[in-house]
Amino acid sequence: MILKAEKLSKEFIRETKNTNRFCAVQETDFVLESGSFAVLTGRSGSGKSTFLHMLSGLMTPTSGRVLIDDKDIYQLPDQELSRFRNQHIGVIPQGQTALHSLTVLENICLPYTLYGEEAHETEALALLEKLEIAHLKTALPAELSGGELRRMAIARAFLRKPELILADEPTSDLDDQNTEIVFQFLRQAAQDGAAVFAVTHETNAAQYADRLFRMNAGQLQG
Amino acid sequence: MKISSALPLRNLRGNPVRTAILIFLTAILSLMIFGGTLMITSLKTGLHSLESRLGADIMVVPYEAATKSNLETIVLQGATGYFYMDEAKYQKIASTEGIGQISAQFFLASASSGCCSLSVQIIGFDPDTDFTITPWIKKSYGQTLQKYDIIVGNDLNAFVGDTLIFYGVECRVAAKLDKTGTSFDTAVFTNQETIKALIQSSLDKNMNEFKNINPDKVVSCVLINAAEGYTVEDVLNDINLHVKKVKAVRTKDMISGISDSLAGVSDIISILIIVVWIAGMLILLLAFAMSISQRKKEFAVLRVIGASQNQLAGIVMQEALLLCLAGSLMGAVLGLLILLPFQQVIEEFLNLPFLLPSAVQIAGYVLAAVILTILTGCIAVSVSAFRISRIDTALILRGDT
Ligand SMILES: Nc1ncnc2c1ncn2[C@@H]1O[C@H](COP(=O)(O)OP(=O)(O)OP(=O)(O)O)[C@@H](O)[C@H]1O
Ligand SMILES: [Mg+2]
Numbered sequence: 001m002i003l004k005a006e007k008l009s010k011e012f013i014r015e016t017k018n019t020n021r022f023c024a025v026q027e028t029d030f031v032l033e034s035g036s037f038a039v040l041t042g043r044s045g046s047g048k049s050t051f052l053h054m055l056s057g058l059m060t061p062t063s064g065r066v067l068i069d070d071k072d073i074y075q076l077p078d079q080e081l082s083r084f085r086n087q088h089i090g091v092i093p094q095g096q097t098a099l100h101s102l103t104v105l106e107n108i109c110l111p112y113t114l115y116g117e118e119a120h121e122t123e124a125l126a127l128l129e130k131l132e133i134a135h136l137k138t139a140l141p142a143e144l145s146g147g148e149l150r151r152m153a154i155a156r157a158f159l160r161k162p163e164l165i166l167a168d169e170p171t172s173d174l175d176d177q178n179t180e181i182v183f184q185f186l187r188q189a190a191q192d193g194a195a196v197f198a199v200t201h202e203t204n205a206a207q208y209a210d211r212l213f214r215m216n217a218g219q220l221q222g
Numbered sequence: 223m224k225i226s227s228a229l230p231l232r233n234l235r236g237n238p239v240r241t242a243i244l245i246f247l248t249a250i251l252s253l254m255i256f257g258g259t260l261m262i263t264s265l266k267t268g269l270h271s272l273e274s275r276l277g278a279d280i281m282v283v284p285y286e287a288a289t290k291s292n293l294e295t296i297v298l299q300g301a302t303g304y305f306y307m308d309e310a311k312y313q314k315i316a317s318t319e320g321i322g323q324i325s326a327q328f329f330l331a332s333a334s335s336g337c338c339s340l341s342v343q344i345i346g347f348d349p350d351t352d353f354t355i356t357p358w359i360k361k362s363y364g365q366t367l368q369k370y371d372i373i374v375g376n377d378l379n380a381f382v383g384d385t386l387i388f389y390g391v392e393c394r395v396a397a398k399l400d401k402t403g404t405s406f407d408t409a410v411f412t413n414q415e416t417i418k419a420l421i422q423s424s425l426d427k428n429m430n431e432f433k434n435i436n437p438d439k440v441v442s443c444v445l446i447n448a449a450e451g452y453t454v455e456d457v458l459n460d461i462n463l464h465v466k467k468v469k470a471v472r473t474k475d476m477i478s479g480i481s482d483s484l485a486g487v488s489d490i491i492s493i494l495i496i497v498v499w500i501a502g503m504l505i506l507l508l509a510f511a512m513s514i515s516q517r518k519k520e521f522a523v524l525r526v527i528g529a530s531q532n533q534l535a536g537i538v539m540q541e542a543l544l545l546c547l548a549g550s551l552m553g554a555v556l557g558l559l560i561l562l563p564f565q566q567v568i569e570e571f572l573n574l575p576f577l578l579p580s581a582v583q584i585a586g587y588v589l590a591a592v593i594l595t596i597l598t599g600c601i602a603v604s605v606s607a608f609r610i611s612r613i614d615t616a617l618i619l620r621g622d623t
Pocket of ligand 2: 048049050094168
């Protein structure tokens with residue numbers, strides 16, 4: 001799998017000094033191949049999440065294209081793009097992302113069960129084990145701590161062994177030990193052939209990454 | 223298991239309070255639709271039943287009876303009372319041109335205490351000529367009535383085989399009539415032989431308002447159907463013109479008061495149904511919108527995991543469908559629980575004939591109310607379903623972090 005962003009940019013409608021347009025991400029070219037792990041850092045509000053959302057197919061860019069294996073994902077009809085994301089992209093969004101009426105295990109199995117596939121509970125439990133939250137499998141999200149919820153979201157994104165992993169600050173609520181576990185996870189996923197892209201504030205993320213990027217006021221610097 | 227079909231139910235169970243409120247709202251909607259239509263139909267059925275029980279085009283009564291307006295209270299509202307006119311009048315009326323069917327009836331009210339078991343209106347008919355009561359009694363009692371046999375209305379606390387005493391005379395209950403929803407439900411019917419004996423006995427006991435009458439020589443009213451080729455108007459006018467001291471009334475006019483107030487009540491209920499329906503639609507629209515927007519983050523997460531726009535809309539629609547199904551059934555059951563046991567109370571309160579339609583028909587109204595409620599819910603939720611399917615996932619995910 002190869003992810004390509006071509007002249008990708010995003011503007012929002014917002015009053016600034018001279019215009020009512022605010023450029024969150026300036027025209028950017030970006031390539032990510034299978035097996036590589038890229039890390040993006042940058043100040044808050046610099047446009048990291050915006051960039052990641054465009055790559056995940058969840059935010060239509062103002063200009064440019066996102067190509068996955070030369071397929072322009074924003075040209076796909078919603079149903080196809082949704083199914084594609086379901087099968088091939090693991091997204092770990094910023095913040096808490098649990099479905100509150102489902103247990104931890106059910107939340108994790110969602111990528112499969114959403115389309116009526118077999119739940120793959122064994123794999124899910126193995127992931128929980130590695131993330132040290134196996135004892136919480138039947139708990140409801142409301143009973144979990146921020147860090148535990150975060151690990152749940154990570155397990156959910158990994159379950160289908162997606163070819164592209166997009167993580168937005170996956171370790172923001174985690175202690176050092178779990179942060180390490182998560183980065184090792186991401187590293188391992190890349191080793192196993194996935195294209196991994198993580199936005200983070202962690203300074204020692206660099207030691208796991210193949211490539212380092214910096215977002216500076218909407219400008220991606222490689 | 224396909225989670226997208228289990229999720230709606232899980233979501234409903236996950237927040238019982240929200241679910242209960244929404245079910246309550248749909249239940250009220252369904253209760254109003256079902257209860258309202260059942261009320262209107264019952265009133266119409268009651269009126270229809272009254273019309274067919276009266277069963278004659280014209281009723282001729284002594285002039286005083288018509289003017290004192292106790293005719294309506296006795297015949298239509300179930301008050302007890304009686305009046306008599308000379309049998310000669312009957313002969314005179316019978317000789318009018320254009321009469322198809324004619325039969326006399328005899329009224330007597332039993333006393334409320336002492337010599338009588340019950341205070342009721344007793345209506346006597348002539349089995350040889352009767353055409354209004356017999357066809358209807360036949361449904362409950364196939365044989366001919368013997369002397370001192372009586373048939374009781376459905377609301378009376380007497381049963382087949384019981385003996386009731388009127389003015390010291392023992393009468394056997396031969397049959398109990400089906401419910402008519404009219405004042406006939408509290409009346410007692412018997413043949414003319416029996417009622418004449420009862421009238422005589424009331425005279426003997428000095429308990430009749432009339433003192434100097436011979437039961438064999440009086441009738442209370444005369445019922446008439448116009449013959450073919452004659453209009454009711456013709457016969458009516460003829461009688462009023464040529465027979466003195468009597469008043470011929472069109473039965474249709476007698477119940478026109480009832481049909482007027484029935485139309486009034488139906489209109490009020492219809493307007494209420496429409497108002498409640500529109501209000502219910504708007505309230506449900508808001509309630510669903512709130513219930514969905516509270517959880518828009520969860521829907522955004524589903525999008526992240528790969529749910530399509532249609533899947534999100536489907537989940538929202540299914541939730542509404544389940545809620546409306548539960549709520550509308552509850553509302554209909556509630557309606558039955560209110561209307562079935564209290565139909566007597568409603569009848570008395572409205573002072574209108576009130577007869578529930580058949581069980582099959584009621585089931586039909588339940589079904590209609592359930593379908594209409596579900597439809598309303600689906601329309602109300604479709605706004606939310608559409609909006610949630612078009613959410614800006616990225617924007618929502620940025621929120622609350
Ligand atoms: N929907 C939107 N409408 C208007 N402005 C937006 C919108 N989404 C993002 N922005 C703006 O774009 C800029 C980049 O936002 P973004 O969320 O990408 O920042 P970020 O780098 O992820 O920051 P953080 O590290 O705090 O998560 C911010 O200034 C933000 O206010
Ligand atoms: Mg961000």
